[in-house]
Amino acid sequence: MSESLNLSPAHPSAPEGDGVVRHGRAKGEPRFPDGPQADPAGSHFERRIRSFQPRRSRVTAGQAEALQRLWPRWGFDIDGQRVLDLAELFGDDRPVVLEIGFGMGEATAQMAAADPGTNILAVDVHTPGQGNLLALAERHGLTNVRVANGDAIILLREMLTPDSLDGLRVYFPDPWPKKRHHKRRLIQPEFLTLAAARLRPGAIVHCATDWEPYAEQMLDVLTAHPDFENTRADGGFAPRPDFRPLTRFEGQGLEKGHVVNDLLFRRVPHDGRRG
Ligand SMILES: C[S@@+](CC[C@H](N)C(=O)[O-])C[C@H]1O[C@@H](n2cnc3c(N)ncnc32)[C@H](O)[C@@H]1O
Secondary structure: OOOOOOOOOOOOOOOOEOOEEOOOOOOOOOOOOOOOOOOOOHHHHOOOOOOOOOOOOOEEHHHHHHHHHHHHHHEEEOOOOOOOOHHHHHOOOOOEEEEEOOOOOHHHHHHHHHOOOOEEEEEEOOHHHHHHHHHHHHHOOOOOEEEEEOOHHHHHHHHOOOOOEEEEEEEOOOOOOOHHHHHHOOOOHHHHHHHHHHEEEEEEEEEEEOOHHHHHHHHHHHHHOOOEEEOOOOOOOEOOOOOOOOOHHHHHHHHOOOOOEEEEEEEOOOOOOOO
């Protein structure tokens, strides 16, 4: 997990275009001087096996503007160099739910608006999505969202303290369908052990996927893990709860005829006693 890897730039240069910010930057020049950095943890904390793929990402003018203006207030880089005080980050001590892989952030913004009593720590590496979520947060007056840029594993491992999270959401994580890529799937026993160390007893882990083999894997590893118990008495998948909006990836999966499965598991007490 802690092997180092030198990354090539995730966002290669491209010519100028209408309403889209393309970058003719010199090598090493930051894309957004006051915004998210391309490789915030550097090679020291970078993992060889990553659950995400650096994408060529076109940032619209609106997203770029939101990043420049709002990142210093609501965003931060996952540099792995400091431990976060979540009450200080959010400005209050409301419960904090971590969402890993918010994509374009529409569902995140909807959930934050519907539940202002919960703070959402939203993490992704996807720059356009970070800009989009910041813009949505401002437009809807959301004060309970913070945007983290980088690898969620490093955030969990290096920057969050035991029992600091009241929930974890992983909606439509990259399915990595090829067998040789299965090791890149996020929901694995080692990941769950790390997440369990940051979740308070009673915290809910909520996963959803439209890739059925991955759903089965999620069910298997969550069921087998001693730190979690299924909230479903029948030990199976859960119906989509009303509080989870349809996400962008989910919509694309449904158009292809995919079946969506939700999983709702609870962090058991530290002595391991199940409810
Ligand atoms: C398939 S997309 C789903 C996005 C969104 N949840 C949806 O349903 O529309 C998965 C997202 O997870 C992000 N991701 C995967 N692994 C990650 C990690 N370790 N840390 C941060 N983001 C990650 C990817 O960058 C990508 O944006």
